[in-house]
Amino acid sequence: MKTKLLLPSQIDEAADFIRNGKLLAIPTETVYGLAADAFNPIAVAKIFEAKERPTFDPLIVHIADFEQIFTVAKIVPPAAEKLAKKCWAGPLTIILPKQNEIPDLVTAGLSSVGIRIPNSEITREIIRKSKTPIAAPSANLFGHTSPTCAKQVLDDLRGRIDAIIDGGECKIGVESTIISFVNKIPVCYRFGGIELEYIESVIGKVEIAGFHGKEDFSPGRSLRHYAPKTPLYLNKKESDFSPETKIGTINQEGDLYEIAKNLYSEIRNADAKNCDVILARLVENKGIGMAINDRLKRAAADYKD
Ligand code: TXA
Numbered sequence: 493m494k495t496k497l498l499l500p501s502q503i504d505e506a507a508d509f510i511r512n513g514k515l516l517a518i519p520t521e522t523v524y525g526l527a528a529d530a531f532n533p534i535a536v537a538k539i540f541e542a543k544e545r546p547t548f549d550p551l552i553v554h555i556a557d558f559e560q561i562f563t564v565a566k567i568v569p570p571a572a573e574k575l576a577k578k579c580w581a582g583p584l585t586i587i588l589p590k591q592n593e594i595p596d597l598v599t600a601g602l603s604s605v606g607i608r609i610p611n612s613e614i615t616r617e618i619i620r621k622s623k624t625p626i627a628a629p630s631a632n633l634f635g636h637t638s639p640t641c642a643k644q645v646l647d648d649l650r651g652r653i654d655a656i657i658d659g660g661e662c663k664i665g666v667e668s669t670i671i672s673f674v675n676k677i678p679v680c681y682r683f684g685g686i687e688l689e690y691i692e693s694v695i696g697k698v699e700i701a702g703f704h705g706k707e708d709f710s711p712g713r714s715l716r717h718y719a720p721k722t723p724l725y726l727n728k729k730e731s732d733f734s735p736e737t738k739i740g741t742i743n744q745e746g747d748l749y750e751i752a753k754n755l756y757s758e759i760r761n762a763d764a765k766n767c768d769v770i771l772a773r774l775v776e777n778k779g780i781g782m783a784i785n786d787r788l789k790r791a792a793a794d795y796k797d
């Protein structure tokens with residue numbers, strides 16, 4: 493299949509792709525997503541096929557405006573509404589009991605669904621014009637580093653998807669923070685673009701899900717994820733390798749927001765240089781640094797927890 497490249501001025505055409513059950517890569521403030529009509533199970537199946545994603549890994553449903561949440565979620569508890577209204581449009585996904593009409597494929601058979609409003613005017617307009625919420629995982633091959641620009645999407649998915657709309661570089665650079673409101677106490681399933689400290693200042697104490705290994709507790713969160721082909725080490729230095737070893741490094745200069753924004757591009761670029769190893773380091777474990785460290789650990793060859 494030929495992948496069509498659309499410009500931000502071509503929102504109507506982009507919405508047609510969604511309405512016609514096709515796959516469209518979309519910009520968001522976190523990473524690019526691979527979108528399809530969330531209510532069309534055949535279109536959603538194509539997402540799993542294009543990404544080679546296992547069907548036990550549920551997708552996030554993206555909506556354009558808060559009112560649209562009731563087409564996707566059965567119940568919106570007050571704490572969820574309060575947090576969503578503070579953080580949306582933005583890098584927060586909330587997990588709520590799902591409406592029956594959401595296909596099982598979207599939620600991997602779970603009775604809950606992940607929902608967010610992305611902070612991209614282009615993508616919200618596409619959702620409005622296509623008149624349906626869109627299911628969209630990150631637009632990379634399964635297990636691979638998430639894409640933060642259109643070129644990186646095409647590197648992974650060219651020929652596998654119908655179209656991509658180029659919205660430039662993603663401003664946040666790591667995925668959304670995921671908070672579940674399915675049980676009494678909110679649970680964080682993934683550190684991401686919204687700081688946990690901020691979330692707790694709005695809704696109080698949040699439990700942290702078992703992040704590593706416990707697939708039943710945190711579906712789709714396998715330890716080896718975001719991984720480059722070149723082994724990436726967090727606990728080694730150049731002198732640990734023989735002089736012949738071709739060593740790649742990633743630039744981790746600047747504040748935590750800058751590091752987050754550049755993280756996936758740095759990993760992808762280092763990977764493209766055909767080095768023998770890539771060296772990186774963990775950052776201060778606070779705020780968006782918690783998301784950076786989580787992704788680095790999942791990308792690393794020398795991290796087991
Ligand atoms: O920033 C983001 O969230 C990006 C952009 C495109 O919006 N999307 C994204 O999607 O990161 P994806 O598919 O790469 O990650 C979705 C993850 C799943 O792997 C799973 O861990 C969690 O969201 N998830 C989705 N629905 C869930 C549910 N009902 N219960 C628990 N976890 C869920």
Ligand code: MG
Pocket residue numbers: 629630638
């Ligand atoms: Mg992903």
